[in-house]
Amino acid sequence: KRRVAILISGRGSNMSALIEAASEVDFPAEIVVVISNRSDALGLEKARTSGIPTLTIESKPFGKDRAAFEAVLQTTLDQHKIDLICLAGFMRLFTAGFVQRWYGRMLNIHPSLLPSFPGLEPQAQALRAGVKISGATVHFVIPETDAGPILMQGAVAVRDDDTPETLAARILAVEHRIYPEALRLVAADQIRLDGDICKAAGGKGSDAI
Numbered sequence: 001k002r003r004v005a006i007l008i009s010g011r012g013s014n015m016s017a018l019i020e021a022a023s024e025v026d027f028p029a030e031i032v033v034v035i036s037n038r039s040d041a042l043g044l045e046k047a048r049t050s051g052i053p054t055l056t057i058e059s060k061p062f063g064k065d066r067a068a069f070e071a072v073l074q075t076t077l078d079q080h081k082i083d084l085i086c087l088a089g090f091m092r093l094f095t096a097g098f099v100q101r102w103y104g105r106m107l108n109i110h111p112s113l114l115p116s117f118p119g120l121e122p123q124a125q126a127l128r129a130g131v132k133i134s135g136a137t138v139h140f141v142i143p144e145t146d147a148g149p150i151l152m153q154g155a156v157a158v159r160d161d162d163t164p165e166t167l168a169a170r171i172l173a174v175e176h177r178i179y180p181e182a183l184r185l186v187a188a189d190q191i192r193l194d195g196d197i198c199k200a201a202g203g204k205g206s207d208a209i
């Protein structure tokens, strides 16, 4: 099985979805450790309750020295013999060097249909743009924020009376469905990269409304 580290900064609901999926005997990845860059992340307690080891590497003391934070993180990942990283609400940017080191082995989830609405508050961005469909995207991480080869997407309808919160809740349900599925495909080597495009080696690669 592929050895996975989940990186979180907060609530950890996607982390919980990944942990639950990986608890199935035939899942091709195991969650070895959950790492938070904040000691107050709510997800840490959830991970412990699920019996997953947790670690905090506080990023704040490193200030703008991203490379120094990443050096500690890399040492931790090496110690745990990690094959794949899943970012799950991890709200800290990486240097290009760290990202390149993990290219094709680091996944992220973002609550919009990328390349639309990267960055902060994507649900509010979607409402401001007046789109009628939004969703969630799982992608490989590249140095550019909320971009990179798309592994899987799921769509939801945007309603006229949606607030950022109601839209976020509808998208979150999709996130919890597609993130484990995307991890399963990557861990099982059922994805190949064709240039900057992910293609499924067999089976479906995306998910329609």
Ligand code: GAR
Binding pocket: 008, 010, 011, 012, 013, 014, 015, 043, 088, 089, 090, 109, 110, 111, 119, 146, 172, 175
């Ligand atoms: C999720 O909606 C995730 O897609 C988003 O943060 C939330 C974390 O929730 N990530 C980003 O916006 C990354 N740019 P969670 O901690 O409950 O999984």
